[in-house]
Amino acid sequence: MAKNIVLASASPRRADLLRQLGLCFTTRPVDIDETPLPGEEASAYVHRLAGEKAVAGFTRAGDPDALVLGSDTTVVLDGRVLGKPTDREHAKTMLGALSGRTHQVMTGVALTGQAGTEILVSITEVTFRTLGEREIDAYCASGEPMDKAGGYGIQGRGGAFVSAITGSYSAVVGLPLDVVAGLLEQAGLPVWECWISNNNGE
Template structure:
């Protein structure tokens, strides 16, 4: 089967691909992530996922996966915080409210690129100032869209999630597997057949 490239430095995306049994090489790419004028959040994340996948494709025989995640509240994209004060302000805005996490995954192979967009509603409980400051002091929010990680300490803030958990972490697994299957790479074919080996 073709080699798989993950066009990302994200350890969370790497963990998710490993979770579904894939072997891959991580190849981070550097693209301009500035939103375009009048670009909607959904168009923005799909464009970045596509650009990452295409930028990571050095050989048409490879399968390259790109992904991008944005946290959106009231139409505003809440990116990674530039400093602790920005993280505090973002978490204060998310407190007690429902926001959307938009994650796009793109797959580039054979000179073509296909994308899927997943939108998940996440509701935070009311947060007190002391726990927001303690969370920021932990350092966890500083490299994450929306200033929180659902798979880490920030998971205690989440009251409800409607949609894809893996998408909120950074890579929608069902949609990724669908794209891989469409590219002739169904993930279940690479799973270890431990029971068959045991019975031989």
């Protein structure tokens, strides 16, 4: 149980999700080039970035016993990657494209330790109801879309746009908890053991 779990991300949403799992961890954001490779498919893109983030985080941690989580999320519509909007008009265009449609949220999760790196990709189908122009304008004016792939946050006001979801809700937020739990168990650290340790410490 004496494992140092590290989250290689500055995302407060991912940190909140790890706390939801009852894990004790440290945060070490990493800075990598997130430019897609020529012809790179979305699933391969999030797979690669999650791995690069976890490996970079492991290097930064300076602890051979550390287990480092890296993750990357993107929104895909008709096979096209929708990254974070560059400005308010870009966000409006994204949301207009997603309105009344079903898109995919792809989240790569990587766990790096002494034994190497394991990477999995979670794919969730998300359907938007038809959005009005005024509500898109109001949402973009709130500022919420600006740091989020696809221009919306399901855990915030953007949750009002979602009419259906097939797959992992937490993956859409930014970190599929079922995948994280599986990777940690595979690495010899089942999350339920953390629950026992935490309870004994109370």
